[in-house]
Amino acid sequence: MKNVVFNKIAMENKDKSNAAWWQPGLQLFLRLSAWIGGPIIIAVVVGKFLDNTFGTAPWLLLLSVSIAFIVSIVMIVRIGLREMGK
Numbered sequence: 001m002k003n004v005v006f007n008k009i010a011m012e013n014k015d016k017s018n019a020a021w022w023q024p025g026l027q028l029f030l031r032l033s034a035w036i037g038g039p040i041i042i043a044v045v046v047g048k049f050l051d052n053t054f055g056t057a058p059w060l061l062l063l064s065v066s067i068a069f070i071v072s073i074v075m076i077v078r079i080g081l082r083e084m085g086k
Helices: 002-019 023-054 059-084
Strands: none
16 A cells, blocks of 8 residues: 555656656746737837827837837846846
């Protein structure tokens, strides 16, 4: 009975270790992808709205996309440095 319990625990731990090898890479990929696409998409929508509201096309769109690009780069570098420190 004792061996059955230990074998079951060992198999569960083995399954967890085999299933988790790809998860940190996928999480990093999703986090970086979100920081690449998210700010740019938001900036395009906000910039287009502001340009239509104030009649300044395309200047507010370009300004908002430029700011989003800078924010994306800063956050990608921060995430990269944090991951390199692990």
